[in-house]
Amino acid sequence: MLLVGLNFALPLIRRGYKEGVLYLLASSVLTIACALTVILLKLSVIVVILGAAFLGALFFSSRSAPPLLEKEQGEQQ
Amino acid sequence: MINPFIYFLLFLKASLFSTGGFSNLPSLHQDLIGSGWAKEAAFGQSIAIGQISPGPNGLWVISLGYLTYGYPGAFLALIAITIPALLVLVVSAGYTRIEHRAGVRGAMHGISLAVVGLLLTVVWTILHQPGVDWKGLLIAAGAFGLALSRKVNILIILGLAGLAGYLLYGLG
Numbered sequence: 001m002l003l004v005g006l007n008f009a010l011p012l013i014r015r016g017y018k019e020g021v022l023y024l025l026a027s028s029v030l031t032i033a034c035a036l037t038v039i040l041l042k043l044s045v046i047v048v049i050l051g052a053a054f055l056g057a058l059f060f061s062s063r064s065a066p067p068l069l070e071k072e073q074g075e076q077q
Numbered sequence: 078m079i080n081p082f083i084y085f086l087l088f089l090k091a092s093l094f095s096t097g098g099f100s101n102l103p104s105l106h107q108d109l110i111g112s113g114w115a116k117e118a119a120f121g122q123s124i125a126i127g128q129i130s131p132g133p134n135g136l137w138v139i140s141l142g143y144l145t146y147g148y149p150g151a152f153l154a155l156i157a158i159t160i161p162a163l164l165v166l167v168v169s170a171g172y173t174r175i176e177h178r179a180g181v182r183g184a185m186h187g188i189s190l191a192v193v194g195l196l197l198t199v200v201w202t203i204l205h206q207p208g209v210d211w212k213g214l215l216i217a218a219g220a221f222g223l224a225l226s227r228k229v230n231i232l233i234i235l236g237l238a239g240l241a242g243y244l245l246y247g248l249g
């Protein structure tokens with residue numbers, strides 16, 4: 001399970017490094033916030049995913065990295 | 078008693094809000110464990126089967142369906158993971174027009190990050206099960222280290238974990 005999570009996280013971490021420290025920090029905060037929200041507040045997973053999509057659109061939309069995102073999605077399959 | 082319709086809807090919901098592979102795991106874990114229709118072991122076993130078997134990783138869900146609800150479960154899981162793909166075909170024309178928009182890319186990145194966080198919650202939940210002790214953690218850490226190296230086949234890792242379990246629990 002941990003390995004599955006790590007395989008998911010690695011492309012995102014690589015992308016974060018490429019985009020800069022602020023991007024990496026924001027990504028880490030969102031990831032940890034999602035985990036804590038489910039563990040502590042017992043919120044529904046779907047609510048957390050929709051919230052993350054909204055926050056992602058809000059905070060990560062100013063940057064674009066098409067090749068990386070496509071590669072990242074390919075690795076997740 | 079499993080309600081087949083609700084069971085199917087839980088799988089469909091998880092598949093609809095996932096990005097492929099194992100990303101539907103957190104939703105299924107929360108819903109099926111919460112409803113008492115699955116045990117933690119079923120998740121571990123189905124993920125192992127998904128990793129060993131050929132084909133896309135997303136097919137692990139069919140194993141989970143079988144382990145929790147037999148052949149009907151496997152069938153319902155198969156239908157549930159197929160429908161979103163068909164929907165994608167239908168909406169793909171519209172999506173190709175918006176997929177390059179910064180907002181859509183940002184939303185997809187947010188979902189990917191959420192999936193990582195939610196997978197961590199699954200790990201957290203498993204580690205806090207009553208049956209987990211130092212022996213189990215030792216085996217898990219060893220298996221994780223071997224899998225991380227990517228030099229050892231997963232079947233060998235499972236075999237070694239089984240042997241370690243026999244030595245630590247069977248003889249101990």
